[in-house]
Amino acid sequence: MTPPDPHPADGPAPEETSPAEDIPAWSLPRSAEARVAERTVWPSALTPEQAWGGSDGAGVRVCILDSGVQPDHPDVGPLAEALVVTAGEGAEPYRVRPDEEGDLCGHGTACAGIVRSIAPACAISSVRVLGEGFTGTGADLIAGLRFAVEAGYDVINMSLSTTHARFVPTLHELADRAYFQRTVLVASAHNMPVDSWPWRFASVISVGSHERPDPHCLFANGQPPVEIFARGVDVEAPWMGGRWMRASGNSFATPHVSGLCALIISKHPGIRPGQVKAMLALVAQREDEDDV
């Protein structure tokens, strides 16, 4: 006996999917790569060699806005500076002091190490916005970002976000200010469909994860808000205590892009954030490439 057709009248049956396949998420499993691959035909191609070939990031200042960075980790190398920034009181926008404690979690050290692995000669500054016991608040995050923007770093790596909508106008203003003063703000997208900021802003480069092991492989997403996907799964990264960890998540995809931005800025001094973002999209995996 023939079983009844579960999709009788309305055209072909839907494609079989695994339960997790249709979950809305801002990451890029291998099976979905073809969906986002760049389709636009550009007047001239840009190769990674043209974008960052021969560059080591020299002369570029990268700020790691995070949990602090262990300064003596062999895979991080010397830091240009290590600071703690907290929210100020009254009219004072922030308070800055030297960071004597280093990394309080391991997360910031991992981000710094990944940037270093891509751009070995860049200058890395740690700006810690999470206090002892991870008491970081949205207010400290804003204070740290304001400090970093005013300090004029070339790249700010922000593997952090806030879910508090009341901070959105201030974050937006800071992200725009960074954009116009040639500071590239690279921000982690949430791994889950959660409303958080600043990664949703057009003036930042928002980053999600793909599953490939190549640290230079990028995908440009035609379906924002996430604009760039970079290596974010099973990344060996330095951790506090002079150790290493295999880590996964958008937090670790973001410093890959920060490192590539440092290479681009070092090779093309004076380049604007919008141009850096376009360059990343132009070197992203293309639809007609064999390995997509």
Next chain:
Amino acid sequence: MSEPGAFQSAVAHAVLGAEAGHADLLAATVRLARATFRARAASVFLVDPTDGALVFAAVAGEGERDLLGRRVPRGTGVAGWVAASGQPLVLDHVSQDPRFSREAAESTGYVPDAIMAVPLTRAETVLGTLQVLDRASGPFTLKDMDLLGLFASQAAVALDLTLRARRAEALLAGQPDELVGLVKLAAALDGDPERRVAGLRLVDALGDLLG
């Protein structure tokens, strides 16, 4: 009443015994998460807003019998980071990190090798974290992260309801004069079926009167 909807929540709690039901939902979620990832343990931490400590609110697997209610000081390990940053974190070979191992052993008595932790967020607030230890479901993939996110969504709802029930309970305890009559009424309506029918008629009439 100090909070919109608190009156209804208080009465609902009194009638339904809400917290126990929500705790069951939370427990079912961690059991399902543990089974899905074939993990040694899955647990939900609740952030205590008074001191930022993480409190075990549900545990399946390793530590199931004695960790419930155990408090982990603010700033401990991966769960603390996830609660503070609002970002999921997936780490492998964590037992190689001496600081993490010590903290984990001190807080739970168990040192995992792999950990997946995801924030439980409702509206704008991180209420806690969901943690899955030592999955046996193979190498981590982004699909795992999506699945973890789904479990987190469900656990966040359960945790939110639990917290609402607790607040309602505190409200009842703090304002007995204002609500004691209603609570007694709700309890009476749960009692003798004959009196219940008559009582509900009276409640309807009172509803009409108050408009």
